[in-house]
Amino acid sequence: MVYLDNAATTRPCEPAVSAVFQNMVEDYGNPSSLHKIGLIAEQNLTEARKSVAAALVCDPQCIVFTSGATECNNTAVFGIAKNYGKRKKKIVVSAVEHPSVSEPVKQLEEQGFEVVRVKPSRDGTIAAEDFIAAVDENTCLASCMMVNNETGAIQPVRRIFSAIKRDHPECITHCDAVQGFMKIPIKSAELFADVIVVSGHKVHAVKGVGAMYIRKGIRVAPLLLGGGQEKNLRSGTESVPLIAGFGAAVRALMPTMPIASDNADKIRTYLLKKLANLEYVTVNSPVESSSPYIINFSVEGIRSEIMLHYLEEREIYVSSGSACAKGAHSSVLSEMGIPSKLADSAIRVSLSRTTTMGEIDQLINAIREGYSSLAKTK
Ligand code: PMP
Numbered sequence: 001m002v003y004l005d006n007a008a009t010t011r012p013c014e015p016a017v018s019a020v021f022q023n024m025v026e027d028y029g030n031p032s033s034l035h036k037i038g039l040i041a042e043q044n045l046t047e048a049r050k051s052v053a054a055a056l057v058c059d060p061q062c063i064v065f066t067s068g069a070t071e072c073n074n075t076a077v078f079g080i081a082k083n084y085g086k087r088k089k090k091i092v093v094s095a096v097e098h099p100s101v102s103e104p105v106k107q108l109e110e111q112g113f114e115v116v117r118v119k120p121s122r123d124g125t126i127a128a129e130d131f132i133a134a135v136d137e138n139t140c141l142a143s144c145m146m147v148n149n150e151t152g153a154i155q156p157v158r159r160i161f162s163a164i165k166r167d168h169p170e171c172i173t174h175c176d177a178v179q180g181f182m183k184i185p186i187k188s189a190e191l192f193a194d195v196i197v198v199s200g201h202k203v204h205a206v207k208g209v210g211a212m213y214i215r216k217g218i219r220v221a222p223l224l225l226g227g228g229q230e231k232n233l234r235s236g237t238e239s240v241p242l243i244a245g246f247g248a249a250v251r252a253l254m255p256t257m258p259i260a261s262d263n264a265d266k267i268r269t270y271l272l273k274k275l276a277n278l279e280y281v282t283v284n285s286p287v288e289s290s291s292p293y294i295i296n297f298s299v300e301g302i303r304s305e306i307m308l309h310y311l312e313e314r315e316i317y318v319s320s321g322s323a324c325a326k327g328a329h330s331s332v333l334s335e336m337g338i339p340s341k342l343a344d345s346a347i348r349v350s351l352s353r354t355t356t357m358g359e360i361d362q363l364i365n366a367i368r369e370g371y372s373s374l375a376k377t378k
């Protein structure tokens with residue numbers, strides 16, 4: 001099979017799987033227990049925390065583990081609004097955030113916050129100056145994702161956050177870095193984000209684990225109250241197996257990130273060259289400022305699901321928009337001003353570090369065949 005839906009989820013790597021296994025069958029203690037078995041679990045947790053912290057170049061004390069990026073983003077948005085939004089009632093976000101950011105923001109809007117959603121340009125990128133101009137002294141939260149999950153657009157987050165921190169140091173900055181983590185080098189201090197969110201299953205760990213970096217001194221109110229785990233920020237017994245698996249994936253794959261990125265760059269260039277030969281294909285991803293791992297394009301006149309299932313029958317797995325939208329019309333593409341006819345035929349191909357040119361050839365051949373047979377039956 002040809003799996004090209006890595007922005008939805010990735011195949012867990014062997015070190016992640018064995019760490020999960022080890023922490024289920026042997027090191028199964030509760031990290032809060034005071035005896036030796038608990039201590040071993042706690043050590044495994046610490047090890048994972050160090051690994052994720054090293055990948056974000058931060059102090060391990062700044063890392064909080066959760067059930068995934070959705071929980072991290074909800075915690076960040078609600079937790080920042082709660083502690084910093086008592087008097088300052090404005091929130092600035094990009095208009096192309098993942099629902100785990102945009103939905104909590106919408107709820108705060110319903111509760112009385114003023115929300116400014118900064119629109120992208122036609123290629124899906126946010127103009128840094130538009131975002132910066134929207135932030136003022138009443139803004140408690142500024143949130144912009146690093147890489148868009150549907151188009152791969154890389155947002156100028158460093159420029160945005162550094163300007164905000166210079167002009168309005170009290171505004172809290174939040175970055176959903178899920179699709180950038182372990183693909184684009186991230187140094188927490190240089191990003192000027194107070195909160196950075198990452199997810200395990202997008203980087204070859206297993207589903208159900210995420211982490212957030214919270215800069216020292218930033219007070220994010222917890223969503224979950226209870227036993228006070230994760231420095232009172234996320235109560236509930238830590239899922240040590242999943243967290244250990246996350247740490248193991250990061251340790252195993254981080255050293256080869258530059259090689260993997262080079263490879264993805266080559267594959268993307270190859271795919272774009274092949275797509276350029278198909279006159280019925282329009283590329284929706286930005287040409288310049290784009291992650292090499294995500295390519296979004298439309299096949300004229302063929303609805304996304306029809307092409308997706310045609311490819312599926314040939315064991316080629318892609319996505320229509322994002323997996324989270326579950327077939328719903330993509331708000332990201334419509335925010336970009338892409339006509340609905342094109343948006344309805346959008347396909348997202350997302351690469352992994354093991355994608356080959358041969359797999360791209362198979363995809364292109366299948367699209368070509370699909371177009372000629374499906375266009376006829378239209
Ligand atoms: N943010 C972005 C940009 C994503 O792509 C995703 C996953 N689709 C999430 C957040 C949510 O991550 P998780 O599945 O870990 O909750």
